[in-house]
Amino acid sequence: MEQLLQHLLNAVVLGGTYALLGIGLTLIFGVMRVANFTHGELYTFGAYMAYALIGPLELNFFVGLAIAVMLGILLGIVIEFMLLRPLQKSDMDTTMLVTIGAWIALQNMELFGWGGVAKSVPHPFPTDPFVIGSVSVAPLRVFVVCVAMVLLVSFYLMINRTTFGIAMRATFQDPEVSSLMGVKINRMFTLTFAIGSGLAASAGALLAPVFVVVPMMGDLVTLKAFAVVILGGLGNIVGATIGGFVLGLAEELGAGYIDSGYRDAMGFILIIAVLLLRPQGLFAPRERTG
Amino acid sequence: MTERGIASILVVLLAVLPLAVNNQYVLFTLTSAGILIIAAMSLNLLLGYAGQLSLGHVAFFGIGAYVSALCSLGFEFYYGAESPLVVPSQPVWLALIWGIVVAGIFGWIIGKLAFRVRGAYFVILTIGFAQVSRMVALNWVSLTNGPMALNNIPPLSGWLPGYGVVPLSGRVENYYLVLAFGILAYWIISRIVHSRVGRALIALRENESLARSVGIKVTRYLVLATVVSAAMAGGAGAIYAHYVRVIDPDVFLFIYTVTMVIMVMTGGKGTLLGPVIGGLIFGIIPELLRHMVRPELQLILYGVAMILIVFFLPQGIVPALAKLGDRVRRKSKIGKTGVLKDSLTT
Numbered sequence: 001m002e003q004l005l006q007h008l009l010n011a012v013v014l015g016g017t018y019a020l021l022g023i024g025l026t027l028i029f030g031v032m033r034v035a036n037f038t039h040g041e042l043y044t045f046g047a048y049m050a051y052a053l054i055g056p057l058e059l060n061f062f063v064g065l066a067i068a069v070m071l072g073i074l075l076g077i078v079i080e081f082m083l084l085r086p087l088q089k090s091d092m093d094t095t096m097l098v099t100i101g102a103w104i105a106l107q108n109m110e111l112f113g114w115g116g117v118a119k120s121v122p123h124p125f126p127t128d129p130f131v132i133g134s135v136s137v138a139p140l141r142v143f144v145v146c147v148a149m150v151l152l153v154s155f156y157l158m159i160n161r162t163t164f165g166i167a168m169r170a171t172f173q174d175p176e177v178s179s180l181m182g183v184k185i186n187r188m189f190t191l192t193f194a195i196g197s198g199l200a201a202s203a204g205a206l207l208a209p210v211f212v213v214v215p216m217m218g219d220l221v222t223l224k225a226f227a228v229v230i231l232g233g234l235g236n237i238v239g240a241t242i243g244g245f246v247l248g249l250a251e252e253l254g255a256g257y258i259d260s261g262y263r264d265a266m267g268f269i270l271i272i273a274v275l276l277l278r279p280q281g282l283f284a285p286r287e288r289t290g
Numbered sequence: 291m292t293e294r295g296i297a298s299i300l301v302v303l304l305a306v307l308p309l310a311v312n313n314q315y316v317l318f319t320l321t322s323a324g325i326l327i328i329a330a331m332s333l334n335l336l337l338g339y340a341g342q343l344s345l346g347h348v349a350f351f352g353i354g355a356y357v358s359a360l361c362s363l364g365f366e367f368y369y370g371a372e373s374p375l376v377v378p379s380q381p382v383w384l385a386l387i388w389g390i391v392v393a394g395i396f397g398w399i400i401g402k403l404a405f406r407v408r409g410a411y412f413v414i415l416t417i418g419f420a421q422v423s424r425m426v427a428l429n430w431v432s433l434t435n436g437p438m439a440l441n442n443i444p445p446l447s448g449w450l451p452g453y454g455v456v457p458l459s460g461r462v463e464n465y466y467l468v469l470a471f472g473i474l475a476y477w478i479i480s481r482i483v484h485s486r487v488g489r490a491l492i493a494l495r496e497n498e499s500l501a502r503s504v505g506i507k508v509t510r511y512l513v514l515a516t517v518v519s520a521a522m523a524g525g526a527g528a529i530y531a532h533y534v535r536v537i538d539p540d541v542f543l544f545i546y547t548v549t550m551v552i553m554v555m556t557g558g559k560g561t562l563l564g565p566v567i568g569g570l571i572f573g574i575i576p577e578l579l580r581h582m583v584r585p586e587l588q589l590i591l592y593g594v595a596m597i598l599i600v601f602f603l604p605q606g607i608v609p610a611l612a613k614l615g616d617r618v619r620r621k622s623k624i625g626k627t628g629v630l631k632d633s634l635t636t
Contacts, residue, residue: 035410083597093343096413097555098600100345104548105593108586219544223421226414234410261429268418272403275415279407 002134007256011249013141016148017203019244021221022228023155023237024199030172030235031192033092037099038079039200039225040218041106046072046201047208047217048110051119054209061124065205072201073194080193085186103222111215118212144206151202152241155195159237168192172235200225220264227267230274246270293563297476300566304469308462317461323573324468325530326546328475330553330565332522335479337551338559339488340515341495345413346420347523348546350393353423354524355531355541356434358382358389359443362532368432382446386528393524394517401516405509408498417544424542439538446532464533471529472566475522480562482518491515492560545589552592555599558606567607 021043028036049071053064083098125143129136159165170178171188179185204221211217228247232239250270255263308317329351336342364379380388400419404412427434434440445459446467458467482488490511494501502508531537549572557568579588603610 029410035413086601092410093341094600094604096343096410098597100548100551101593101596101600103593104596105590108589108593111586112584112590220421223414223418226410227418230411230414259429262425265422265425268422271415271418275403275406275411279411 003256005133006135007252008249009135009137010141011245011252013137013145013248014251015245015248016145016152017207017244018224018228018247019241020148020151020199020203020206021225022232022240022244023152024196024203025225026229026232026235026237026240027168028193028196029229030237031168031175032084032189034084034095034099035092035226036193036196037096037103037222038106039196040220040222041103041110042072042076042197042200043204043221044107044110044213044215044218045075046204047121047213048114048119048204049201050205050208051121051213054121054123055119061122061209065202068205069198069202072204073198075201076194076197077190079197080190084193085189088189103218107215107218114213114215116215118214120212121209123209140209144210147206148203151199155199164191224264224267227271230271293561296563297566301469301473305466308465312462314461317465319574319577321461321465321468321533323569324465324472325526325533326549326573327553327566327569328468328472328526328529329523329546330550330557330569331472331475331479332519332526333550334554334559334565335482335519335522336515337554338561338564339483339495340491340512342412342512342515343551344416344516344519345547345551346416346418346423347519347550348542348544349416349420349423350397350520350523351527351530351546352420352427352537352541353396354389354393354527355537356389356427356440356527357392357524358385358528359440359531359537360433361385361388362444363440363442365433382444382532386446386525386532389528389531390521390525393527394521397517397520397524398513400520401513405512405516420542420544420547424539427539427542434539437538439536440531441536443531443535443537445535446529468529468533471525475525476562476566478518478522483562487511487514495560548589548592552596554606555596556603556606558608558610561606561608564606564608571607 021039024042025036025039028034028039046068049068050065053059053067054061057064059067079102083102084095087095087098123140125139127138129138130142159169167178167183168188168191170181171183171185171192175185178188200221224247228243229240231243231246232241247267247270250266251263254266254269304320307320311317329347332350333344333347336344336347361377361380362382362385365377367375367377369375396419400415404415428436430436431438445457445464447455448458448463448467449455450463458464483492490501490506493504493506494508494511498508527541530541553568553572554565555568556564556571557566558564576588599606
């Protein structure tokens with residue numbers, strides 16, 4: 001029981017960041033119809049920027065995180081502008097291949113620039129965990145989950161309460177009609193990709209001090225983000241949020257009770273389960289499937 | 291010149307090459323490239339003809355390699371019961387066939403699962419499958435030996451005139467063996483592509499709803515293509531295992547899938563020769579570059595090459611050359627028959 005509570009707590013911490021990753025990816029998919037395989041690299045980029053700014057450059061921890069996210073947004077804008085905008089009229093397979101190419105290039109640039117040795121990011125939080133009854137949690141993880149929650153809530157407010165959010169949801173449903181209604185589609189696409197990238201970079205920057213930073217970490221993250229998105233149904237933002245927590249929970253329980261070597265396989269198993277049981281995603285209305 | 295003509299010339303050139311260049315290193319490079327080309331050909335069946343990108347194709351390659359290696363070595367399979375299932379070592383060719391069959395079965399499972407829906411699912415499922423295969427190879431130490439690798443895998447055996455049946459462990463023998471397998475794979479794929487199945491695949495790649503409306507059982511054909519493709523990749527993996535004779539979980543590395551995809555895209559997806567041409571280019575260039583650039587730089591170039599190909603040469607080299615050839619031919623025809631024909635064609 002105590003063990004279970006501990007796992008649940010860890011699942012919330014992980015799930016928060018997975019939700020950040022998932023909504024970014026699902027937003028890009030929904031609005032732009034792009035299966036974005038650079039997503040994990042934006043996460044890695046955020047983590048490396050956090051390392052560079054807080055580690056060698058010795059910036060304040062919080063300032064460093066904020067700048068890392070900004071840089072992630074900037075990289076997202078560059079990718080959208082250079083690679084995706086010229087292919088706006090192409091089909092999903094074409095843009096997918098381009099993002100896969102960018103993924104490989106970006107990942108190996110990280111490897112080239114930083115080397116393969118894992119980096120750890122220093123943080124100002126005390127290492128003694130908070131102990132509540134039988135469960136304990138490191139203060140850093142509390143910080144991570146709080147920031148993730150704040151980001152998630154502000155994202156929802158933005159999508160649901162602002163004019164920009166309405167325009168984005170309109171583009172989501174029908175780009176042509178919304179452009180007739182005066183939505184500037186190009187700008188909307190750039191902003192969507194920038195926001196999605198920013199969310200991925202913030203997940204990377206937040207988790208960088210928790211784990212270590214290595215060039216290859218984006219691979220699994222991309223896969224997990226897709227697992228989250230498939231769980232929730234491609235293009236479903238609420239679904240992706242819940243999917244993030246479901247994946248966090250599945251990983252924690254899988255690692256705790258089955259075999260810790262297969263922690264990262266849980267996402268794959270969830271994808272298979274979803275494809276078998278509800279191919280349209282857990283939280284989507286039924287639509288035509290193959 | 292027809293595709294078959296070019297292929298025949300290529301085969302003859304490759305067949306006489308060891309007589310001209312008896313350099314172990316060159317043969318080694320070409321043999322390794324040949325194995326990857328077979329895998330790339332199998333990927334092309336899915337990516338080029340069925341229009342489905344398998345981004346975990348190395349999983350089938352690796353499964354073929356592991357199954358064939360394990361069968362030829364013999365293994366103990368602990369499945370929870372009191373005593374393990376003990377499989378004694380099998381003849382290498384039988385092991386190879388097991389590798390192909392098991393990879394095909396996994397292809398069937400993945401295809402059945404993924405093609406319940408369309409779009410990015412197949413890509414994601416195949417990537418995930420490759421990741422999980424690697425995890426299994428790493429963690430299931432009692433079977434796969436984990437990171438300690440499977441060693442002393444026996445080489446394939448063959449009958450040589452004057453020697454009888456002998457293990458084929460030399461460079462030259464393996465070179466010809468892989469060449470023969472390559473020709474076989476090419477032949478199988480060209481038979482499939484020019485059959486009813488191939489036409490059905492191309493039809494559904496071009497317009498799925500239309501294909502469905504004329505009665506093509508879309509999902510069944512996609513699954514069939516996945517099975518054949520996976521089995522062939524498994525065969526390539528099995529050959530690889532008996533060629534290098536040591537395999538570890540790194541055969542599942544993502545980079546091998548990327549290499550296959552690049553080979554197919556550069557050469558020209560959906561053409562028979564594409565993977566061969568692309569494969570020769572990307573099988574040989576890295577060897578030449580090896581001493582000059584670091585591997586990560588090479589991979590950066592792969593990524594950039596992929597983007598550039600999508601932007602500037604979306605059909606790949608072979609179709610681009612074919613188009614060029616057509617234009618030259620048409621020009622020469624115009625020279626003979628006058629301007630009239632030109633004005634008719636344009």
